[in-house]
Amino acid sequence: MPVYFNPSFMKKISLTLALLAGLTGAARAQRSDVSLGLKAGASYSAFTGKQAYNPEYIFGFHIGAFANIGLSDLFAFQPEILYSQKGSNPNLVDFKTRLNYVDLPLAFHVNANGLFFEAGPQVGLLLAAQDKAGNVSVDRKNRYNTFDLGYLAGLGYQRKTGPGIGLRYNGGFTNLEKPSTIGSVTVQNNVRNGVFQLYLTYSFNGR
Incomplete structure (x- = not known):
């Protein structure tokens, strides 16, 4: 039995294969421009607002x-996902309020050869809150x-791989x-x- 090839069908197959190849290449390129990282540092915090009662940091x-995308x-x-200590001292001797959060910052970076400027929203989930006077803590x-x-x-300064600071x-x-x-x-x-x-910071798995 003779076999017939439909030129229109073969054209569709070729276009489909070309599209799949393009999407695969784009996905690979996108993955290569994603780096994961760890960060840690010091926090210096105080309450702000009209009823903050002259707080100290x-x-x-x-x-x-x-993940940097x-x-x-x-x-x-x-x-990002961070465990973060916050709080304030209401200008009293040996007294402080400590708040512990899981923070989810969504930072948008403008980069210039490793130097970056960032801004964005952040949501925090309160894990614990304590008032502490001397060795006494109250939930x-x-x-x-x-x-x-x-x-x-x-x-700050941050590359796709290696250390950074911010x-x-x-x-x-x-x-x-x-x-x-x-x-x-x-x-x-x-x-x-x-x-x-x-x-x-320390970034890895980047290109």
Whole structure:
């Protein structure tokens, strides 16, 4: 039995194979421009807002991981997951409020040969909150909102592979404390997080 080839069908097959080859090449190129990394550093935080009562900064730390996704030679997107200590000292001797979060920063980078400037939103999930006076700690988690919506801005030096360094500020959009009701009056204190972060990074699996 003779076999007949449909030129139109063969053309469709060729176009399909060419499209698959193009998508495969694009996927490989995209993967090669993604690097994973670890970061850790010191935090310097205080409460901000009208009802922050003249706060003083306290030290803490943050640690976590990130994925740097190159969008072009100039721009990159870097989602992160961090364990972060925040808090404040309300200008009292040997007293501080400590808040522990899992933060999810979504940083957009503008790159220039390793030097970067960054900005973006951030969501925090409160894990624990304590007031500490001397050696006595009191659980205050019920006083604070579980989610903290904020922003980040910073700069640093980071390649697709190897070590890096950065300085970032985290500010809060939402109030930390839950509203309280006294009789028929509801009071919402204007108190937000403000954190400086100095950190080191190490990137790997990049091109």
